[in-house]
Amino acid sequence: MKEIKTLVLQPPISDEVMWGRFKKGSGYVPPLGIMYIAGYMESKGFSCDVLDCLVEKYKISDLKKHLLKNKYDFIGITCMTNSALDAFASAKVAREACPDALIVLGGVHPTALPEQTIRECSDADFVIIGEGEQTFxxxxNCLQEEKSCHTVDGLAYRSKEESKVKYTTPRTPIPDLDALPFPAYHKVPMEKYIPHVTQYIDLPNYPILLQRGCPYQCTYCDHGAVLGRKIRSLSVERAIENIRYLVKNYGARGVYFLDSVFTVRRDFIMKLLKELQHQDFKISFACNARADQLDIELLTELKKTGCWMIQVGIESGNIKSLELIKKASYSSAFKPDPNDPNGRPYLLNKYEQEIRNCQKLGIQVMASYILGLPGETIEDVETTISFAKKLATETALFFLPVPYPGSHLLTQAKEDGGLKENMSWKDYSAVDYSNPVYVNPKIGKEKMQELLTRAFNEYYKQPKVIYRNIKKITRMKDITKYVKAFRALTGV
Structure with a gap:
């Protein structure tokens, strides 16, 4: 059989595209997606290199030199919407350096827009739709056995004979995540990875993924496009084994659970927390959660186990906007709270209650908000800013709407009439709004930008926000971290 030389890579992407206004706090984390592919390839007897052009600070010229030197037979490139042009450029130099190689694109952007990706990136032979491990x-195997690749499940490709994009049989998501090997940590320079300054409290700190999929249908999110709606989890034993591996082999003192909603399976998380409390290692960790899934019992266990920060998507202080973006899956969330004499909507009360519980327990909260959603007025945006200031979490991130391919928000933005025409994929940078993809017709571009700037300035000048953050400074090294975080968030 033919021996093949394989590479999966993260393309060169500028800090401006990656972080936009937050680039002063920029950081890098291991690219778990392609590392899982490399680990799975190795478990099946194939060697597979991993190249992270971000952490290596490679430019496109450096990538070309690397490819010319190594002459790969099979190259996989991960592709996000805001960096799609960078992925396409990487495919182009890959074709120039390795003209006979099989080149594939994968990730959320090609999965959401397979036909368009194939048409826009003529240097790619295939697009992988959905999870990539088994397809890769x-x-x-087809390359090694010199067979046609067109029978492999989970692909889109250009049919030269029929002059159209064709699809193979859809790939079924991997049902048992325990069957996957760990990501190929040994294939990347783990010592170089330091996350964005807002995402850690202790170093080394590494990301970890315990669950794939998300059952919720928030209109602004495209998470389910690649990983599906059904939740699939590692076993508690395998999850702890992965954490232990990072602690033992790379000295991890902290982790960030990348699960879209860490608390989506309460029984699983409660069991995991209980087991972690009895291990012979201690770690700090942060996670993503929905505020309406939290309660004092769960938060107490999170704090006891080492949770220092939870990132929650509040998104809006307007109940009509929360309903528009389907921020809850139960209709009662948007109705008056029966226990509130003022008839305030249940969801807004729940948000405030659980933020207060976090503050009482000493768990930091990073809350995100979207300003100027379809249908909103200037007054609605000001209501959200006021709500954010009332909650006064340690960190608040304000965004303008970014309707990604594969999200229902894209349809809503088109219907609203505010979606930009003739846009570039670089316009999709979620944190740089000099040329926004969507402009709310009721507010206007300049006013949206003004409100965004005002939200950050007013929020971080609040004495209670300043006080809450100063209280968290207990070590000399915290001072540098918090100064850097403040500069990243405010642009100072």
């Missing part, structure tokens, strides 16, 4: 191995 199947393609490697």
């Amino acid at each position: 191995v199947d393609l490697a």
